[in-house]
Amino acid sequence: MALTAHALRTCCRSSPSSITSTSEPEFSWKFSSSDASSAFQTAYEIHVSPSKKEFLEDSLVWNSGKVKGPEPFGVIYSGQRLESVRRYYWRVRLWDLQDSVSDWSEVESIETGILDPSHWKAQWIRAPSEFGNERQVGYFRRTIHLDSELKTGRAFFTALGWYRLFINDKDVTGNALVHRWTHFDHEVEYQSYDVSGYFQPGDNEVTIVVADGRYRGHLGFFDRSSVYGDRLAVYGQFNLELSNGAEVVYSTDTEWKVSKGPIQRSDPKHGEVVDIRVSLCEGHPVEAFSLPDVKLIGEDAERVQAIQQLPPQKILRTPSGKQLIDFGQNFAGRIRVKLTGKPGDRVTLTHSEIVGQDGELDIHYLDLPFGNSLMQDQVILSARESWFEPLFTIHGFRYVEIDGLDYPLQDADIQGIVISSNLTIAGSFNCSDPQLNRLDANVFWSMRSNFLDTPTDCPTREQSGWTGDIQVFSRTATLFMDVQAYLRRFLHNMEVEQFDDGPIPPIIPSETSRYSGSTPSIMRYVSSSVGWGDCCVIIPWNLYQYYGDRQVLRSHYESMCRWVDFLGRRARGKRSWTRRLLTKGLGDLEEYIVDTGFDWGEWLRPGEGFGRSLFNILFGTGTVGTAYFAYSATLLAKIALILGKHEDARRYGELSTQVKTAWRAAFVRDGGRYIGDDKQDDYVRAIAFDLLLPEEKNLAINRLAELIVKADFHIGTGFLSTALLLPVLSDHGHADLAFRLLLQETQPSWLHMVNSGATTIWESWEGYTKDGRAMGSHNHYSLGAFASWFREGIAGLSPAEPGYRAIKIAPHVGGGLTHANASVETPFGTARSSWYLSEADNIIHLEITVPPGTTATVHQGEGVMSKVGPGTHSFSWKQS
Ligand code: BGC
Numbered sequence: 001m002a003l004t005a006h007a008l009r010t011c012c013r014s015s016p017s018s019i020t021s022t023s024e025p026e027f028s029w030k031f032s033s034s035d036a037s038s039a040f041q042t043a044y045e046i047h048v049s050p051s052k053k054e055f056l057e058d059s060l061v062w063n064s065g066k067v068k069g070p071e072p073f074g075v076i077y078s079g080q081r082l083e084s085v086r087r088y089y090w091r092v093r094l095w096d097l098q099d100s101v102s103d104w105s106e107v108e109s110i111e112t113g114i115l116d117p118s119h120w121k122a123q124w125i126r127a128p129s130e131f132g133n134e135r136q137v138g139y140f141r142r143t144i145h146l147d148s149e150l151k152t153g154r155a156f157f158t159a160l161g162w163y164r165l166f167i168n169d170k171d172v173t174g175n176a177l178v179h180r181w182t183h184f185d186h187e188v189e190y191q192s193y194d195v196s197g198y199f200q201p202g203d204n205e206v207t208i209v210v211a212d213g214r215y216r217g218h219l220g221f222f223d224r225s226s227v228y229g230d231r232l233a234v235y236g237q238f239n240l241e242l243s244n245g246a247e248v249v250y251s252t253d254t255e256w257k258v259s260k261g262p263i264q265r266s267d268p269k270h271g272e273v274v275d276i277r278v279s280l281c282e283g284h285p286v287e288a289f290s291l292p293d294v295k296l297i298g299e300d301a302e303r304v305q306a307i308q309q310l311p312p313q314k315i316l317r318t319p320s321g322k323q324l325i326d327f328g329q330n331f332a333g334r335i336r337v338k339l340t341g342k343p344g345d346r347v348t349l350t351h352s353e354i355v356g357q358d359g360e361l362d363i364h365y366l367d368l369p370f371g372n373s374l375m376q377d378q379v380i381l382s383a384r385e386s387w388f389e390p391l392f393t394i395h396g397f398r399y400v401e402i403d404g405l406d407y408p409l410q411d412a413d414i415q416g417i418v419i420s421s422n423l424t425i426a427g428s429f430n431c432s433d434p435q436l437n438r439l440d441a442n443v444f445w446s447m448r449s450n451f452l453d454t455p456t457d458c459p460t461r462e463q464s465g466w467t468g469d470i471q472v473f474s475r476t477a478t479l480f481m482d483v484q485a486y487l488r489r490f491l492h493n494m495e496v497e498q499f500d501d502g503p504i505p506p507i508i509p510s511e512t513s514r515y516s517g518s519t520p521s522i523m524r525y526v527s528s529s530v531g532w533g534d535c536c537v538i539i540p541w542n543l544y545q546y547y548g549d550r551q552v553l554r555s556h557y558e559s560m561c562r563w564v565d566f567l568g569r570r571a572r573g574k575r576s577w578t579r580r581l582l583t584k585g586l587g588d589l590e591e592y593i594v595d596t597g598f599d600w601g602e603w604l605r606p607g608e609g610f611g612r613s614l615f616n617i618l619f620g621t622g623t624v625g626t627a628y629f630a631y632s633a634t635l636l637a638k639i640a641l642i643l644g645k646h647e648d649a650r651r652y653g654e655l656s657t658q659v660k661t662a663w664r665a666a667f668v669r670d671g672g673r674y675i676g677d678d679k680q681d682d683y684v685r686a687i688a689f690d691l692l693l694p695e696e697k698n699l700a701i702n703r704l705a706e707l708i709v710k711a712d713f714h715i716g717t718g719f720l721s722t723a724l725l726l727p728v729l730s731d732h733g734h735a736d737l738a739f740r741l742l743l744q745e746t747q748p749s750w751l752h753m754v755n756s757g758a759t760t761i762w763e764s765w766e767g768y769t770k771d772g773r774a775m776g777s778h779n780h781y782s783l784g785a786f787a788s789w790f791r792e793g794i795a796g797l798s799p800a801e802p803g804y805r806a807i808k809i810a811p812h813v814g815g816g817l818t819h820a821n822a823s824v825e826t827p828f829g830t831a832r833s834s835w836y837l838s839e840a841d842n843i844i845h846l847e848i849t850v851p852p853g854t855t856a857t858v859h860q861g862e863g864v865m866s867k868v869g870p871g872t873h874s875f876s877w878k879q880s
């Protein structure tokens with residue numbers, strides 16, 4: 001029975017436009033067969049043509065020929081050079097186990113962006129320096145006169161600042177926040193728009209509104225503004241084909257004018273100020289300038305945009321009489337609200353995640369040492385009723401206080417607008433415990449709130465791309481949404497900013513630039529932290545495990561080597577004063593201990609506020625640093641082998657053995673009974689990173705179990721190890737303990753957050769001070785990274801080989817649950833695992849779906865295993 005290929009994608013996305021990747025386009029597809037058992041691909045052939053209809057041999061730009069291969073992904077184009085701004089079409093056919101060939105698939109289109117720099121006709125333009133105040137939003141405008149109808153048109157635009165493009169008052173950008181955050185000294189992303197329907201014969205008004213965005217707006221922990229520059233600018237062009245046959249290009253140049261308009265100022269974190277009485281003023285001439293060192297790159301990840309609307313759950317009055325809207329869900333975005341009043345009335349919209357014990361909005365709990373975290377929009381009303389929605393800001397909130405209206409708002413007057421990267425949902429989990437389902441939803445919402453134009457720590461206080469946060473969460477992220485293109489982009493940005501000698505800024509983009517001075521020494525100092533910098537090895541490794549992505553290993557191999565070599569140099573440096581004081585040293589092995597330089601360590605264990613965590617940094621002994629050194633060296637040796645770099649594989653393999661030996665000599669006592677500081681995370685890391693000898697492992701697991709019992713079944717891990725805790729327990733015979741921690745309701749625990757009314761995951765286990773005041777962010781995904789265990793532990797569905805070509809199904813039935821199911825969209829198709837426990841006879845019934853092209857090994861209780869191929873299969877066994 002022949003196969004059918006479908007769901008064709010290029011560079012991990014459907015029909016992408018503006019392909020500009022430096023490497024060639026990469027193709028993937030899915031396949032199915034009416035006979036599930038023979039649904040295996042053995043070979044494929046791809047044709048790429050410039051014409052949708054003509055796939056004749058001599059018109060093809062690439063004919064791959066018949067290529068043997070079982071994987072429907074990772075095929076790199078290697079045909080004729082693709083032309084700039086051109087649409088191409090491709091299709092694929094497949095051979096099955098009997099070597100019978102399928103029909104050709106449906107045709108998929110791709111569009112190249114501007115590949116040849118000489119096709120850019122634009123100039124960077126900006127407002128003159130005397131234009132407005134230092135936060136002035138610019139409306140860049142020109143009229144384009146067309147002599148005849150427009151046949152087709154493309155716009156390519158970008159800006160220094162966030163921008164929106166309007167043609168004849170129609171919003172071309174749509175509800176998107178563009179562009180994505182890059183290191184603007186080096187790269188600026190541009191968008192490609194189909195503008196065919198927007199122009200008419202005669203005069204057409206084009207306006208591009210540019211606001212601070214990440215370029216000039218407030219950023220991060222230091223709440224600094226104008227980090228990359230202080231003057232907003234715009235760059236771009238329209239490539240138009242008219243019905244009279246003429247091809248014309250209109251680009252930004254000194255013919256454009258810049259005006260002030262209703263948006264007075266707009267900050268990505270702090271909010272927008274809009275005077276809706278104002279109409280566009282007379283235009284000022286613009287200045288042209290050049291940015292010779294800046295590369296323009298296409299959009300290779302999904303746009304950040306409004307993806308959902310939330311109705312208000314409650315409209316309340318605070319004790320002081322202010323109107324307070326409760327959306328019932330913490331999220332990142334903004335609101336849309338209908339406002340009426342007298343001309344000149346000022347309405348203030350203040351956002352927060354928290355209402356304090358006094359019933360008023362709490363806006364101080366996130367204050368920064370060098371700034372604040374105020375998220376406030378202001379609107380100055382005109383005589384007419386109008387809808388307001390800020391265009392260029394993201395707030396993290398559940399509540400909005402609305403001040404300055406003399407009438408009560410109605411539900412229909414207000415909506416929450418959820419902003420996130422427009423990623424496809426790629427997995428689900430559900431079980432018989434509604435609390436756990438809510439917890440899973442909380443993780444989802446924290447992911448949604450932080451997968452912005454870089455993966456951020458929180459949408460409130462910092463909105464910074466902390467590398468440790470995405471390091472711990474990346475694997476879990478793949479189980480919720482399709483994040484392959486998104487995380488590839490993150491890694492690209494990371495590599496742009498990695499220091500030549502290996503360290504990696506702990507936030508990407510690093511919030512530093514030529515304009516605001518060279519990298520502050522504090523930033524350079526903290527760029528050495530393990531767990532954060534290891535993102536450069538661990539994230540590509542996860543993308544390989546979950547998507548079979550070899551390309552990402554190839555692309556970032558050199559960056560990984562630089563990081564691991566840097567850790568090697570850190571290790572060879574002098575011994576830390578703590579170790580010199582406390583230990584006799586390890587002789588030659590001492591040069592494998594990472595104990596100097598800066599590490600955040602485990603970070604924020606329960607009860608360890610920021611102060612205690614800083615103490616740990618100062619007095620760290622190198623147990624965390626050296627463990628990560630060993631782990632990254634081990635992964636790098638495996639990656640080198642996958643890429644066929646045998647000498648490197650040997651070298652890093654030996655390094656990993658030496659580091660593990662040194663780590664054990666320094667930190668393991670009594671044959672594994674005591675490790676490091678004898679905290680839960682010491683054991684979790686040792687086991688998860690495979691640092692112990694087999695005979696030490698049992699003692700270590702027993703000690704971990706002891707510590708958990710001693711903590712009365714409470715979690716003791718912090719930022720780095722929490723995601724590893726439950727799998728370590730369940731993989732080593734302690735699923736019961738994993739369930740006890742998961743179902744624990746008192747602090748510290750995940751369900752304590754749920755019971756306290758959380759709708760997202762908190763940054764710290766506490767969330768509130770002892771006297772009930774909120775502390776830390778309430779929307780951080782890092783402690784939510786454990787949610788992979790819902791799918792991989794409880795439902796038991798995980799990849800046994802990269803890209804799920806072989807699947808492991810090993811459900812953990814326990815915790816009083818009577819049913820659970822999970823699904824994940826693998827590169828081969830949807831995989832499912834669903835079980836229920838028939839309590840009357842204690843029988844577990846399992847049903848699984850194995851995607852075409854894959855096999856699954858099903859673990860049925862203790863020791864019983866079966867191997868099955870594609871299709872749906874059922875099993876049942878008695879619970880032991
Ligand atoms: C961020 C974290 C980050 C950390 C570094 C915090 O301010 O919110 O998520 O990883 O700093 O330890």
